[in-house]
Amino acid sequence: FRSDRTMRTRNRVRKKLQQRRVNINDGFYPNTRQPGPRRNRVNGDINMHGETVLIHGQCNAPENGPLDAEEENTLITQCLSSMPAPKVTDVEARISLIQLSPPDCDCSEVDLDPYEIRYELLLSDKGRDAKYKTVFCGDASEITLKDLKPATEYHLKVRALLSEELKGALIGPVSFQTLQCEPEPPQPPKLMTKTKTSISLKWNATCENGSSITAYSLECDQGQGDGRFYEVYSGVQRQFRVVHLNASTRYIFRLAAINGFGKSPFSEEVSFFTSGTVPSQPDPPMLSEQFVYALTISWIRHPNEDEFLLQMEDESTGHGFITVYNGSNLSTVIRNLRRNTEYRFRLCAKNEEGQSKWSEIVCYKTQPERPQPPSKPQIKGKINPYSFRVTWDPPQDTGGSDVSKYIVELDNGQGYDTVYEGSEREHLFDHLIPGTVYHIRVACCNAGGRSDFSGSCVATTLPVTPGQCQAPKLQGKPKATSLHLKWSYPDYDGGAQVTHFSAQMISPDNTTRDVYKGHDQDCIVAGLLPGRPYLFQARAFNRAGAGPWSEPLEVVSGPGVPDGPKAPHVICRSAHSVLVTWEEPINNGANITEYRLEWQQRSETSEFSLLYTGPNISYEAKGLTPATAYTFRVQAINSAGPSPFSLTTPCVTPASSPSSIVTIKVKVNATSALVTWREPNCNGSDITSYNIAVNDKPPITLDPVSEYLLEDLVPETTYKIRVQAMNTIGVGAYSSAVKFATKALPPCPPRLECVLLAPCSIKLKWGEGRNLDHLTYTLEMEKEDGSFQPVYTGPAHTHKVTRLTEL
Structure with missing residues (x-):
């Protein structure tokens, strides 16, 4: 099969050839060359005899002969073979740059796209006529050759190609030589001999890279192992004995070569031990990692230990200890073991001096494998609304270890949750949701881990109410005789669809009545009494039965005035106060805002007067009169108006000790005083006596009189008296204190003398003529009937009595 690139090139050649023939038949020459014999130019010039020749880069083709595939390939190959020789630049020790140019073809019949031409580069380092190796094939015009050998002559050939079928001839060869440089890194030195204090090393010559080796540099770490090296030898010899070393010590060496261009990189590091003693007994091997079918065993290297020998014993086979590792590593992985099986191990160390004793025997055990899933759980017994029991069988393969526990998970539609972990092979699921689909799965655990879960078991609990x-x-405001109710679906349907609803009414007398039963969620309740409280409840039904009644809705029908309160209760707290209480009546749909308490005192008036108004249901009346009859009644008021008055409740205050005496009068003489008072209120019990207290002396008890004469008083002395009344109930309060002072005694009668006598008068004189005490004198004259009549009163010491009758 020809490539797409070859086919495109051939199509362009064929098209130009056909166009050329058309132009020749019409006598038209497309180029500016001198006219000559008619020729068909297709990727070259064709001569008159049908032979294709390449002349100075031009292609000649027959003028009108047929052009088959072989002729087309020949024209393209001739053009590709006209490629210039490659140029070699920037030659270094290990790298050089190759520059390529496209074919130099002038044939107008060949239409080659330079971007479609690829180049094949061949290289030889063995000579011009040696075998060449392809090092590059692509469309790049500049190729960098890397990893060349220093100081080496290379020969280069190149050719252009369009495909595997259309290739130009090889151009070249072109020769170039890489530059000289430092030597290649030498191979690590090798051990010849060793003693306790010396090591003899040798090494092979390395590649010089065009310049002779002038010296080798051998370095050693002095046995410290800290990564620092010191030169111990420099020279052209390829062996050396390092002396003054320590016995049984590990030394690390490295080697470098030096020529006229520099020093090569160091060789790989190599370590050798000086001679010493046989290794001591090593520590027992340690368990690094534990797997189901493998164990990773590790150990510790001591200074004079080169290699280790690890043996294992499987007691079940009876073959004893078998070597499972022999080498210098510090760990090994022992595979293809049995799960959950104990193996015995021992270790010995070796060096060139010999082998140590075996270590103590240690036992390590592989891990058990995860068990297979248990069987699919099965329902055991009857499924209840809130519980059911499942059971399952143990797994067929326990993984080499006993099952330690089972894990049961339950899915109620929201994902699996672990509900049980234990060794039992059955479990009771409780506290479930009725009418719900559950999925149950089981897994088991052993020392190796947890198994996959079993297949799920499906169980559906029975529904409940x-x-x-x-x-x-x-809905809306309640009317006087009807109201509109509405309810909603319950939060939980019991696991089955709700089929219908029921509503009931509880009247104020606690009688119940069904008011609705059906599929709707609202109803209108009629036949109510105004201003009455009612309770309404609803419940839902499904195929399991009726659900519980809802919380009651308390509704009061249209408001009215309150019912009349019951008769108030009156409790006498004392003779002067009573506590009146009453019960709240039925408010008939409107809250009671206040109460009116009225009273009547029969002794004063027959009409009731307001005593209290307010929201309280009790009132204490104070300042009452003892042993007095009172009557009380109460009335309730709400937004619709006042209720009727309650029945009246009579009350008589109890008797009490007398009231205090208010009015006291005292008529004073020189040695006595007459005390009078007004009888106080007896407060329901007759006064039996009085007590009179004079100054601080003990009181004087009197009969129930209203006056008393105090005798044997001291003249011109101030006295303080108090009076209190007493009855069968007790002693009343003392009156306010009354103060009085007794009068002085009268003076002695003066001597009366007659100073002047006349026929109708007489002048009298008395006293000593001085009145220092401001006394008042009274002069009396005897009348004919023997009584005396005052004729003068005053402070004078003399008086003339006139209008007398002569004898």
């Missing part, structure tokens, strides 16, 4: 509906809601 629906859950509780929300309390019904009132």
Whole structure:
């Protein structure tokens, strides 16, 4: 098969040839060359005898002869063979640059696209006539040759091609030589002999790269192992004995070669031990990693240990210890073991001096494999709404270890959750949701891990009655005799579809009545009494039965005035106060805002008067009169108006000790005082006596009188008296204290003398003529009937009595 590139080139050649023939028949010459014999130019010039020749890069073809595939290939090959020789530039020790030019073809019949031409580059380093090796094939015009050998002569050939069928002739060869450079890295030195204090090394010559080796540099780490090297030899010899070394010590060596162009890189590092003693008994091998069918065993290297020998014993085979590793590594992986099986291991170390004792025997065990899944769980017994029991069989393959526990997972549609872990092979699922589809799966565990889960078992719990509906809601305002109710589906349908609803009404007298039963979620309830509280409940039904009643909705029908309260309760707390309480009546749909408490005192008036108004249901009346009859009644008020008054409740206050005496009068003399008072209120019990307290002396008890004469008083002395009344109940309060002062005693009668006598008058004199005490004198004269009549009163010491009758 020809490539697409070859076919495109042939199509262009064939098209130009046909166009050429048309132009010749019409007598038209497309180029500017001198006219001559008619020729068909197709990728070259064809002579008159039908022979194709290449003359100075031009292709000649027959003028009108047929052009077959072989002729086309010949024309293209001739053009590809006209490629210039490659140019070699930028030659270095290991690299050079090759520049290529496209074929130099002048034939107008050959239409070659330079971008379609590829180049094949061949290289030989064995001579001009040696075998060449293809090092490049592509469309690049500049090729960089890398990894060349320094100081080597190379021969280069190149050719152009369009495909595997259309190739030009090889151009060349072109010769070039790479430059000289430093030597190649030498091979690591080899051990010849060793003692406890010396090591003899030798090495092979390395590639000089065009310049003779002038010296070899041997370096050693001095046995420290810290990565620092020191030169121990430099010279042209290819062997050396390193002395003054320590016995049983590991030394690391490296080698470099030097010529006139520099120093080569160092060889790979190599280590050797000086001679010493046989290794001591190694530590027991250690378990690094544990697998089901393999164990990774490791150990520790000591300074004089070169290689290790690890043996293993499988007691079940009876073959004893078998070597499983022999080498210098510090760990090995032992494969193809049996799962959950114990193996015994021992280790010995070796060096050139011999082999150590075997280490202590240690035992390591492979891990068990994960068990296979248990059988698919099965339902055991009857499925209940809230529980069911499942059972399962153990796995057929336990993985080489006993099953330690089973893991049971349950999926209720929201993903699997672990509900049980234990060794039992059955489990009771409880607290489930009725009417729900559950998927159950089981896995088991052993020391190797957890198995995959078994196939799932499907179980559907039985439905139960629906859950509780929300309390019904009132639609709009309640009317006087009807209202509109609405309810919703319960939050939980019990695992089955709700089929219908039921609603009931609880009247104020606790009687119930079904008001609706059907598929709808609302109804209108009629036949209500105004201002009455009602309770409404709803419930849902499914195929399992009726659900519970919802929480009640309390609704009060259209409001009215409250019912009349019951008769108030009156409790006498004392003779002067009573506590009146009453019960809240039925408000008939409107909250009671206040109460009116009225009272009546029969002794004063027959009409009731307002005593209290407010929201409280109790009131304490104070300041009452003891042993007095009172009557109380109460009235409730709401937004619709006042209720009727309650029945009246009479009350008589209990008797009490007398009231205190308010009015006290005292008539004072020099040695006595008459005390009078007004009888106080007896407060329902007759006064039995009085007590009079004079100054701080003990009180004087009197009969129930209203006056008392205090005698044997001291003249011109101030006294304080208090009076209290007593009855069968007790002693009343003392009156306010009353103060009074007794009068002085009268003076002695003065001596009366007659100073002047006249026929109708007489002048009298008394006293000593001085009145320092401001006394008042009274002069009396005897009348005919023997009584005396005052004729003068005053402070004077003399008086003339006139209008007397002569004897």
